[in-house]
Amino acid sequence: MKQSTPKGTRDFLPEAAAKRNYIFDTLKSVFAKYAYLPVETPAMEKLETLTGKYGEEGDRLIFKILSRGEKLQRALTSDELTEKNLSEEALRYDLTVPFARMVVQYQNEINFPFKRYQIQPVWRADRPQKGRYREFFQCDVDVIGSNSLLNEIELVQIIDEGFTALGLGDYNLKLNNRKLLLGLVQELGIENQFIDFTVALDKLDKIGVEGVLNELRGKDIEENKIQEIKKIVDLKNDKKLNINNLKSFIKSNDTGLRGLEEVEFVIQNANNLEIKNCEIDITLARGLNYYTGCIFEVVHPDFNSSLSGGGRYDDLTGIFGLKDVSGVGVSFGADRIFDLMETKGLFPKNLNQSAKILFVNFGDKEQAACLRFASELRKEGISTEIYPDQVKLKKQFKYADDRAIPFVAIIGENEINNNTITVKDLQSGEQKEYNIKYLTHMLKS
Amino acid sequence: MKQSTPKGTRDFLPEAAAKRNYIFDTLKSVFAKYAYLPVETPAMEKLETLTGKYGEEGDRLIFKILSRGEKLQRALTSDELTEKNLSEEALRYDLTVPFARMVVQYQNEINFPFKRYQIQPVWRADRPQKGRYREFFQCDVDVIGSNSLLNEIELVQIIDEGFTALGLGDYNLKLNNRKLLLGLVQELGIENQFIDFTVALDKLDKIGVEGVLNELRGKDIEENKIQEIKKIVDLKNDKKLNINNLKSFIKSNDTGLRGLEEVEFVIQNANNLEIKNCEIDITLARGLNYYTGCIFEVVHPDFNSSLSGGGRYDDLTGIFGLKDVSGVGVSFGADRIFDLMETKGLFPKNLNQSAKILFVNFGDKEQAACLRFASELRKEGISTEIYPDQVKLKKQFKYADDRAIPFVAIIGENEINNNTITVKDLQSGEQKEYNIKYLTHMLKS
Numbered sequence: 001m002k003q004s005t006p007k008g009t010r011d012f013l014p015e016a017a018a019k020r021n022y023i024f025d026t027l028k029s030v031f032a033k034y035a036y037l038p039v040e041t042p043a044m045e046k047l048e049t050l051t052g053k054y055g056e057e058g059d060r061l062i063f064k065i066l067s068r069g070e071k072l073q074r075a076l077t078s079d080e081l082t083e084k085n086l087s088e089e090a091l092r093y094d095l096t097v098p099f100a101r102m103v104v105q106y107q108n109e110i111n112f113p114f115k116r117y118q119i120q121p122v123w124r125a126d127r128p129q130k131g132r133y134r135e136f137f138q139c140d141v142d143v144i145g146s147n148s149l150l151n152e153i154e155l156v157q158i159i160d161e162g163f164t165a166l167g168l169g170d171y172n173l174k175l176n177n178r179k180l181l182l183g184l185v186q187e188l189g190i191e192n193q194f195i196d197f198t199v200a201l202d203k204l205d206k207i208g209v210e211g212v213l214n215e216l217r218g219k220d221i222e223e224n225k226i227q228e229i230k231k232i233v234d235l236k237n238d239k240k241l242n243i244n245n246l247k248s249f250i251k252s253n254d255t256g257l258r259g260l261e262e263v264e265f266v267i268q269n270a271n272n273l274e275i276k277n278c279e280i281d282i283t284l285a286r287g288l289n290y291y292t293g294c295i296f297e298v299v300h301p302d303f304n305s306s307l308s309g310g311g312r313y314d315d316l317t318g319i320f321g322l323k324d325v326s327g328v329g330v331s332f333g334a335d336r337i338f339d340l341m342e343t344k345g346l347f348p349k350n351l352n353q354s355a356k357i358l359f360v361n362f363g364d365k366e367q368a369a370c371l372r373f374a375s376e377l378r379k380e381g382i383s384t385e386i387y388p389d390q391v392k393l394k395k396q397f398k399y400a401d402d403r404a405i406p407f408v409a410i411i412g413e414n415e416i417n418n419n420t421i422t423v424k425d426l427q428s429g430e431q432k433e434y435n436i437k438y439l440t441h442m443l444k445s
Numbered sequence: 446m447k448q449s450t451p452k453g454t455r456d457f458l459p460e461a462a463a464k465r466n467y468i469f470d471t472l473k474s475v476f477a478k479y480a481y482l483p484v485e486t487p488a489m490e491k492l493e494t495l496t497g498k499y500g501e502e503g504d505r506l507i508f509k510i511l512s513r514g515e516k517l518q519r520a521l522t523s524d525e526l527t528e529k530n531l532s533e534e535a536l537r538y539d540l541t542v543p544f545a546r547m548v549v550q551y552q553n554e555i556n557f558p559f560k561r562y563q564i565q566p567v568w569r570a571d572r573p574q575k576g577r578y579r580e581f582f583q584c585d586v587d588v589i590g591s592n593s594l595l596n597e598i599e600l601v602q603i604i605d606e607g608f609t610a611l612g613l614g615d616y617n618l619k620l621n622n623r624k625l626l627l628g629l630v631q632e633l634g635i636e637n638q639f640i641d642f643t644v645a646l647d648k649l650d651k652i653g654v655e656g657v658l659n660e661l662r663g664k665d666i667e668e669n670k671i672q673e674i675k676k677i678v679d680l681k682n683d684k685k686l687n688i689n690n691l692k693s694f695i696k697s698n699d700t701g702l703r704g705l706e707e708v709e710f711v712i713q714n715a716n717n718l719e720i721k722n723c724e725i726d727i728t729l730a731r732g733l734n735y736y737t738g739c740i741f742e743v744v745h746p747d748f749n750s751s752l753s754g755g756g757r758y759d760d761l762t763g764i765f766g767l768k769d770v771s772g773v774g775v776s777f778g779a780d781r782i783f784d785l786m787e788t789k790g791l792f793p794k795n796l797n798q799s800a801k802i803l804f805v806n807f808g809d810k811e812q813a814a815c816l817r818f819a820s821e822l823r824k825e826g827i828s829t830e831i832y833p834d835q836v837k838l839k840k841q842f843k844y845a846d847d848r849a850i851p852f853v854a855i856i857g858e859n860e861i862n863n864n865t866i867t868v869k870d871l872q873s874g875e876q877k878e879y880n881i882k883y884l885t886h887m888l889k890s
Binding site: 001002003004005006009010011012013014017018020021032033034035036037038039040041042043044045046049060063064065066068069072076081082083086087088089091101102104105106109110111113115116121123125134135143146147148150151153154157161269272273320321352354355358361367368371372375378381382383384385386388389390398399402403 | 446447448449450451454455456457458459462463465466477478479480481482483484485486487488489490491494505508509510511513514517521526527528531532533534536546547549550551554555556558560561566568570580588591592593595596598599602606714717718765766797799800803806812813816817820823826827828829830831833834835843844847848
């Protein structure tokens with residue numbers, strides 16, 4: 001029978017695993033330079049922690065764990081069997097809600113501001129399709145317990161440094177601010193429809209300007225206001241978009257002006273730090289309702305969806321009873337970044353390289369010498385392999401080739417007598433005899 | 446309401462996460478030096494992949510995923526509702542079975558021998574107790590598709606290098622061989638009770654010699670054979686245990702002699718490589734029935750259960766239809782190693798250190814200079830933090846202290862005018878003014 005993994009899940013063989021680790025390691029080293037620390041939460045959360053946090057659609061996509069033992073028996077034999085009494089735990093759906101739960105749970109142990117990153121898989125019972133999986137990794141970086149805009153600037157720096165390190169320095173960072181959007185709808189007199197407005201605006205890339213306006217018409221917004229909204233949305237394509245254009249819309253609305261000032265401040269500081277590819281996008285709305293301030297989104301000319309996104313939330317921990325803790329964070333879309341880097345050929349060569357040198361195996365007597373030399377090379381930190389079986393040389397060389405091993409060491413009677421190693425450079429085909437000291441030197445250089 | 450994680454699961458706050466990463470990173474770098482490559486499998490497997498592989502008790506401890514949508518509705522409204530039609534997927538119970546499934550699934554893409562390591566969580570619905578969790582990490586290293594004893598030697602080297610690197614170089618590695626045990630029972634004429642014999646022997650540390658013998662008496666083994674078994678078990682405490690003692694038991698039994706030769710060969714080679722703390726333990730049986738050759742177990746004088754274990758299996762992939770593929774592997778018990786290192790104080794200091802230097806925050810004007818200097822330090826790879834909020838200095842210094850940050854940078858009007866940074870060494874209390882070039886130099890040295 002053909003073996004396989006569940007629908008929408010994947011195995012990672014060495015090359016894919018190494019590539020993914022390369023992305024994670026690169027981002028981790030950036031996070032560390034900015035003093036963010038790792039945390040981890042369990043794969044499972046109590047069902048009550050997750051339900052009601054992702055909207056009706058999200059709730060339906062949560063993977064639930066079947067109860068066991070007596071609890072299950074009781075449920076199965078009860079008169080009113082429903083989904084509810086079959087499950088008390090579920091797999092995490094994102095990293096944000098578990099992080100909020102964690103912050104609330106350990107609020108007395110955590111010294112705020114708390115800067116953390118978290119790289120873990122999440123599970124969603126979505127219909128699998130190209131680039132969308134039921135198990136995928138999220139890579140989140142947040143600072144919570146500080147409302148300083150320095151945090152936003154820092155996240156822009158992290159985005160810039162992260163994408164640049166991955167070879168994607170030609171990204172574009174779009175910035176907006178929920179306060180600015182709120183100010184706009186306040187001026188239009190449709191403040192009560194703020195969520196309708198952001199939800200519709202968030203679909204702009206998918207359904208176009210007319211789509212957005214029609215959606216809003218469906219929400220009973222008057223036509224003269226729809227026309228005002230059209231003018232605002234059209235600003236997206238106005239290459240001369242500047243602060244004064246925007247100010248004419250928000251007039252003297254305090255919230256809107258504050259939002260605008262915040263975006264300006266972040267962009268100005270980014271520019272001072274030589275980060276040039278960020279700009280305001282007045283139509284950026286972000287799907288999640290908990291954002292209250294700056295919002296970010298990273299796009300790339302060669303990819304059709306965002307690679308990273310985030311924003312400031314003023315009350316994420318409120319859902320778990322801890323009020324007035326402001327935070328801001330971004331999430332890197334590791335799977336999308338993976339796909340884009342793959343398309344553009346941005347992964348370093350030889351991530352599948354298992355060792356720097358392979359000792360071929362001639363027989364029992366030669367093995368002892370191989371073991372000794374290999375041990376000395378490893379002591380110097382050189383990744384070294386001995387082919388374990390006494391098989392045809394051709395097969396052993398193919399093994400080296402498949403694993404991108406650049407050098408093959410050959411030890412025969414001659415070498416044993418001379419206490420040397422003959423080494424073949426698989427690229428040049430050149431073959432040379434070394435003593436262990438010079439071989440170490442050569443492999444390290 | 447008090448927030449918490451499901452029973453038997455844990456959060457890892459930064460210090461614990463950093464400590465665990467330290468163990469994983471140390472082991473990974475050893476695995477890499479021996480040319481093992483990473484793989485990953487999904488958290489979920491098809492239920493049929495897992496059931497029947499861990500015995501009845503194991504099957505009961507598998508976490509199952511509740512079906513969704515139509516499938517669930519159909520199950521709930523069916524006349525014969527059982528646990529079976531409520532679930533089609535389950536969380537992985539160990540790394541071994543998913544690895545076997547993976548090897549079988551990709552047998553045509555994998556170039557054998559296949560050397561892989563895998564560090565991922567597993568889930569077991571065990572009763573939680575001290576040191577036993579429902580979610581815990583396994584850390585497995587295996588080579589499959591080679592029956593050379595060089596692999597066993599290499600695993601002994603990996604064990605030695607791994608434990609030594611973690612500061613646990615005073616471990617003891619016990620070795621035995623299933624063929625040797627099989628030879629012994631063959632000579633006793635109780636070959637059919639081989640599994641009873643190994644299962645009982647595996648409990649020796651828990652139930653003592655008499656316990657083992659009584660368990661075997663319960664299996665209808667004749668008393669004269671029980672007395673022979675007692676002699677064998679007593680060899681464990683025989684400090685002069687040598688090959689000749691053992692040979693007198695296995696006589697001319699080929700399988701037994703081969704097993705003995707294999708253990709001798711591995712120990713001899715380990716000794717040649719200066720690995721002295723491994724020895725044969727004739728009572729080592731290992732709980733798992735799939736072992737067929739060498740078996741290993743690592744113990745430590747300061748810890749009451751094994752820290753690592755493994756062995757050779759000749760037919761693990763057979764359960765998925767791929768016959769005659771021999772492999773050998775060991776698993777590192779990361780949680781136990783964590784606990785032992787914690788008790789012995791073996792973790793490096795300052796794993797909780799978030800940054801090398803913290804810029805305190807005096808106000809808007811000073812922030813700009815801080816951003817510029819911090820950015821220059823980070824370009825040199827120095828982990829640098831700016832306190833985001835303009836709060837009392839005492840609070841900012843406490844923050845540095847809590848995160849083991851050794852230096853605090855102070856930028857006031859003077860420093861801005863001089864283009865300098867005043868740095869306080871929090872350990873010595875000394876304070877000095879630097880330009881950015883000398884500060885970089887000092888922090889890197």
